[in-house]
Amino acid sequence: MSEASSGYLPLLARGLWHSYAQHAALRGVDLQVPQGRVLGLIGRNGAGKSTLIRALLGLLVPNKGYAEVLGEPALQLTDRVKERLAYVPQQPEAFPWLTAEQMLTLLGRFFPHWDAPFAREMLTRWQIPATRPLAKCSPGERQRVELIRGLASRPQVLVLDEPAAALDPVARRDLLREVALRAGEAGCTVLFSTHIVSDLERVASQIALLHEGRVLLHCDLDDTKERYARLWLPPRHTSAAPVAALSRRAQADGSMTLVIERDSHGEWPLAAQLPGARLDTLALEDLFVEIAA
Amino acid sequence: MSRGVLLGLPWYGLRRSLRVILALVSLAAWAAAFAAVHFSRSRWPDGWLVGAALLALWLALMGLLLSSTLLPALDARRLCLPRLQRVAVRSLLLNGALLLTLTATPLAVFSGHPAPVAEILLMGLAVGVAYGLWPLLWMFPLWLGIPLLQLVASLWHWRLISPLDPRFIEVCLAVVTVAVTVSARNWRRVLRTGPGELKWGMRPIILNFHVSRHALSGTGAALDQQIRVARQVPEWLLPQAAVGEAGPQKMPRALRVMLGGLYLPVTWRSRLRRLSVVGVIFASGTVFLLPLGLHAGWRWSAVRPFVALAFIFGPGMAMAVGTMARSQHLVQRWRRPGGELAVLALLPGLGGRQEQRARLLRLLGEQLRNWHAPLLALAVFAVLWLGAHGAAIGLLLLVLALAPLTEQAVIYSTLGRRLLPAWVCQPLLLLGIATYVGGLNVVALMMMRPGLDAMVPPLVVACAVCYGALLALAVRGQHALRCQAHPYLILE
Numbered sequence: 001m002s003e004a005s006s007g008y009l010p011l012l013a014r015g016l017w018h019s020y021a022q023h024a025a026l027r028g029v030d031l032q033v034p035q036g037r038v039l040g041l042i043g044r045n046g047a048g049k050s051t052l053i054r055a056l057l058g059l060l061v062p063n064k065g066y067a068e069v070l071g072e073p074a075l076q077l078t079d080r081v082k083e084r085l086a087y088v089p090q091q092p093e094a095f096p097w098l099t100a101e102q103m104l105t106l107l108g109r110f111f112p113h114w115d116a117p118f119a120r121e122m123l124t125r126w127q128i129p130a131t132r133p134l135a136k137c138s139p140g141e142r143q144r145v146e147l148i149r150g151l152a153s154r155p156q157v158l159v160l161d162e163p164a165a166a167l168d169p170v171a172r173r174d175l176l177r178e179v180a181l182r183a184g185e186a187g188c189t190v191l192f193s194t195h196i197v198s199d200l201e202r203v204a205s206q207i208a209l210l211h212e213g214r215v216l217l218h219c220d221l222d223d224t225k226e227r228y229a230r231l232w233l234p235p236r237h238t239s240a241a242p243v244a245a246l247s248r249r250a251q252a253d254g255s256m257t258l259v260i261e262r263d264s265h266g267e268w269p270l271a272a273q274l275p276g277a278r279l280d281t282l283a284l285e286d287l288f289v290e291i292a293a
Numbered sequence: 294m295s296r297g298v299l300l301g302l303p304w305y306g307l308r309r310s311l312r313v314i315l316a317l318v319s320l321a322a323w324a325a326a327f328a329a330v331h332f333s334r335s336r337w338p339d340g341w342l343v344g345a346a347l348l349a350l351w352l353a354l355m356g357l358l359l360s361s362t363l364l365p366a367l368d369a370r371r372l373c374l375p376r377l378q379r380v381a382v383r384s385l386l387l388n389g390a391l392l393l394t395l396t397a398t399p400l401a402v403f404s405g406h407p408a409p410v411a412e413i414l415l416m417g418l419a420v421g422v423a424y425g426l427w428p429l430l431w432m433f434p435l436w437l438g439i440p441l442l443q444l445v446a447s448l449w450h451w452r453l454i455s456p457l458d459p460r461f462i463e464v465c466l467a468v469v470t471v472a473v474t475v476s477a478r479n480w481r482r483v484l485r486t487g488p489g490e491l492k493w494g495m496r497p498i499i500l501n502f503h504v505s506r507h508a509l510s511g512t513g514a515a516l517d518q519q520i521r522v523a524r525q526v527p528e529w530l531l532p533q534a535a536v537g538e539a540g541p542q543k544m545p546r547a548l549r550v551m552l553g554g555l556y557l558p559v560t561w562r563s564r565l566r567r568l569s570v571v572g573v574i575f576a577s578g579t580v581f582l583l584p585l586g587l588h589a590g591w592r593w594s595a596v597r598p599f600v601a602l603a604f605i606f607g608p609g610m611a612m613a614v615g616t617m618a619r620s621q622h623l624v625q626r627w628r629r630p631g632g633e634l635a636v637l638a639l640l641p642g643l644g645g646r647q648e649q650r651a652r653l654l655r656l657l658g659e660q661l662r663n664w665h666a667p668l669l670a671l672a673v674f675a676v677l678w679l680g681a682h683g684a685a686i687g688l689l690l691l692v693l694a695l696a697p698l699t700e701q702a703v704i705y706s707t708l709g710r711r712l713l714p715a716w717v718c719q720p721l722l723l724l725g726i727a728t729y730v731g732g733l734n735v736v737a738l739m740m741m742r743p744g745l746d747a748m749v750p751p752l753v754v755a756c757a758v759c760y761g762a763l764l765a766l767a768v769r770g771q772h773a774l775r776c777q778a779h780p781y782l783i784l785e
Binding site: 020050054057058059060061075076077078079082083085086087089090091092093094095096097098102105106107109110111112132133135136 | 783
């Protein structure tokens with residue numbers, strides 16, 4: 001039975017709260033990733049992206065809330081789900097005492113759909129010395145080995161935490177192409193976090209913007225230009241600024257800029273029609289900067 | 294530059310906990326030294342010499358820490374701040390002079406032997422600084438060199454000159470000159486080359502100490518440094534994993550490969566390399582014993598105490614080192630979000646919650662037993678063979694058992710994510726170390742001199758306190774682990 005027909009989502013988070021010491025990393029995050037979609041999780045450094053991913057995969061126990069992977073509670077995943085799930089952390093540091101070949105051989109034995117020829121081919125294509133201990137590899141090489149590990153298990157759900165951070169432009173392109181291919185041809189569901197907007201635009205079908213532990217925006221990538229805009233209000237109308245704005249910033253001259261969203265009927269807030277008000281459509285990067293800056 | 298900065302420079306880099314430990318060690322060394330000198334007036338004529346030797350050892354430790362002024366000097370060199378570089382040298386000299394004066398003056402006055410005391414202390418400090426700046430790889434020939442020198446001296450019937458001998462100042466001057474020359478040369482060499490360009494084995498001991506000190510914390514900075522060190526170590530020195538058929542069919546082996554460190558199954562070549570290191574240590578110990586044997590004319594009664602020392606401290610230290618290394622490794626693994634834990638948590642084939650927990654605990658328990666049981670048996674059978682009586686054997690068992698118990702408590706509290714806060718952990722650790730080292734010393738003394746049974750009860754009480762604390766820690770961790778979703782959750 002496929003996930004689509006069974007009715008559950010590959011990745012689901014409900015009201016996730018988590019804090020480290022005095023700092024709240026997640027503040028009631030709700031997130032859903034539908035089957036076969038590529039969700040780009042975007043946010044500034046420290047926005048809570050890695051914490052959200054770890055909570056989603058059951059690698060940490062959230063203070064509050066609930067997460068599911070392929071219909072199973074994240075903290076109690078069975079082998080059925082683990083076989084179909086791959087996760088590549090932000091700074092791969094696993095098994096520095098093994099060589100790339102040893103690591104891939106060992107882990108491959110645990111996955112029933114392991115694609116050994118693909119792993120070998122990628123090692124060659126990315127020019128990774130297969131017999132050198134991972135401790136001796138550069139951060140970029142280690143990240144590539146981890147990506148090969150993630151992709152070679154032929155997962156149905158692929159979670160990548162800032163996968164391109166240590167990659168050179170060529171390897172980054174390769175990776176993004178591979179991700180797009182997996183999602184398009186194999187129906188793989190992908191969640192990847194990044195703060196590189198151009199990567200998102202290249203492969204993501206959906207985006208979620210995480211800011212200070214909250215998901216401020218979650219929609220299809222193509223909808224962002226239609227659905228969100230920057231509203232500039234002259235000083236005399238700032239009191240009429242809509243309450244439900246994604247961000248608001250008072251300017252030195254007394255005017256105000258806000259990021260607003262269309263309502264359920266597809267209409268902009270009334271303030272956008274005030275005399276002197278100006279509405280600008282935003283490119284994804286501008287939208288990110290406006291909200292997160 | 295203010296005097297405060299000059300005086301404080303070597304100590305800024307020390308963690309607070311290390312400063313507390315240092316203060317306690319200093320207090321103990323001073324108290325013991327002055328007690329020894331005090332007894333030299335009544336019933337122990339050589340007590341002043343023991344006191345001076347103790348404080349010389351303490352000064353050597355301080356000298357080692359003083360050599361850390363190399364770190365700001367290196368930073369100054371990198372930042373092109375020659376004045377700061379000079380400040381580092383001045384700080385080293387000022388702190389050294391002050392430490393020497395403040396230690397030598399009271400001890401010299403109190404002992405009534407001002408010149409030999411000052412000479413011994415000066416040697417201790419100079420050697421300590423030189424040791425800190427000594428390249429890591431040359432440390433091994435140094436360790437072997439000392440007993441070899443002793444052997445040669447014994448073969449050629451050289452006698453150590455008494456500190457009361459007028460010629461002793463010549464020995465002292467020779468040692469200090471060599472130490473200062475070595476220090477100056479190494480200091481300049483490191484500054485000129487820069488630490489980044491230095492090969493792993495050529496880095497001064499103090500720089501490596503700085504890295505391993507951070508490594509204990511398991512923080513991000515520690516990991517960066519660990520990886521940097523691993524990159525610098527020659528490939529042939531890294532352990533070669535024997536993955537073999539490890540996998541779902543051979544799960545314990547697969548888990549050992551994935552846990553790494555001392556759990557890692559290694560190839561025969563790697564194993565031989567490890568054994569050769571143990572062999573070198575054993576050989577240096579033997580070489581150390583040879584001159585004593587020669588000196589004693591190979592009488593068993595004369596050599597026996599040293600054999601007993603070797604069989605008590607050898608396994609004892611090996612057990613302690615094993616516990617420390619594995620505990621530190623485990624805590625670090627459970628603190629790394631990008632490490633093996635995430636892979637293990639999401640790896641199929643490890644079974645359900647209970648199976649995963651049982652499998653991991655079984656493996657860690659087996660490894661613990663495989664390491665500690667032979668060493669414990671070796672120590673106990675050796676002291677039995679050497680004719681130890683019941684109290685000594687009982688105390689030895691009681692003390693040595695602290696090592697595996699500590700490891701077990703660390704396993705439960707790490708997997709259960711219930712590590713103690715530092716303010717509870719550090720005093721407990723200090724008590725544990727003091728009981729362990731003190732206990733081994735008392736057992737060794739009991740083997741050499743009968744009638745020391747009075748020292749047993751306080752140690753039994755200290756052991757009981759440690760046992761109680763470790764048991765509580767283990768139960769607390771075990772309970773938390775039982776309630777946990779799976780054992781591969783990150784320590785936060």
